[in-house]
Amino acid sequence: MLQITTQRTTTPKAKPDESSLGFGVHYTDHMLIIDHDEEQGWHDARIVPYQPLELDPAAMVFHYAMESFExxxxYRTPDGSIQLFRPDKNAQRMINTNHRMCLPSLPVEDFVQAVKAIVSFDQDWVPHAEGTSLYIRPFVIATEPHLxxxxxxxxxFIIVCSPVGAYYSTGINPVKIFVEDEYTRACPGGTGFTKCGGNYAASLISQVxxxxxxxxxxxxxxxxxxxxVEEVGSMxxxxxxxxxxxxxxxxxxVLPGVTRMSCIELLKHWGIPVSExxxxxxxVMKASHDGKLEEVFGTGTAAVISPVGELRYEGDVAHINNGEIGEVTHKLYNTLTGIQWGKLPDELGWTVKVD
Structure with missing residues (x-):
């Protein structure tokens, strides 16, 4: 078990308006940091006031993208308590990412403990408004100055937290997706399955x-x-x-998404055939023209479920379900968000209470 020291800020921030949080705009009063070196392993776990990092300009994270994140x-439940959704899966995915990126990993139980500790310490920042939550960003960076x-x-290992509203400002309305046929995001043997910043940086040109x-x-x-087909930029x-x-x-x-995993388990639980x-x-395009492409949706922690109303591939456009949310998409969204916010019973044991 981690021994975590705490230092409370003397200048707490004003809380933002919960009706206009956006995504990744505001940050809580504190952050969690754990240092690592070859001699001591992980040590000096601490919660401190949110502040800029001081790193050597030659720190290896800047030059060789030696980092990972989760x-x-x-979520704030109706009774006012706070819970997490399958944090052990994020912990295990970070271990898999860090193995590929040659970074050290916290054990699953330490990762979960660290997440619970910072959320508990900044629990007043977990918003109450409908559809809001506290986004948690753990990340690992290489700090040695060496070229x-x-x-x-x-x-x-650092965790920062951000109170967030809906990921898409337009809500759960179907989005339009462009199918990339020029650039490449990932290849076998590469880092496509990891959650590292380089994957996202390389994807931005297509998003533009x-x-x-x-x-x-x-x-x-x-x-x-x-x-x-593989995955959408963030889903x-x-x-x-x-x-x-x-x-x-x-x-x-392809990133092994926690929401993806949960959707597959729910679909199978409901008796809906799933093919991987x-x-x-x-x-996909032929199914659209034949009237058999019934629903398309993306999944991810930030967006949860995002229905797709249109796909464009090489000038050919597929319109899906008349631009409306499909029945299965809607059921998945309602079930997942119901479990996450504590409005539906957690029959699968996915949620973890924050003390």
């Missing part, structure tokens, strides 16, 4: 292109053949075709 939320390309000998064409997000195809993606729900397999190029076989974009 994203999860704390040679090798693994770092020193690191920091999509926005210029009037689309909100990019759907990436596989990096070898540019043939199979996993699902396609309901002729009664079966398809989503890309997480075999090295590779799905060609040509089959």
């Amino acid at each position: 994203g999860l939320k704390a 040679g390309v090798r693994t770092s000998r020193t690191h920091k 292109k999509a926005h210029e064409l009037g689309y909100e997000q990019t759907l990436w195809l596989d990096g070898v053949e540019h043939k199979y 996993n993606c699902f396609f309901k075709i002729d009664g079966t729900v398809y989503t890309a397999p997480t075999v090295g190029t 076989e590779r799905l060609p974009i040509a089959d």
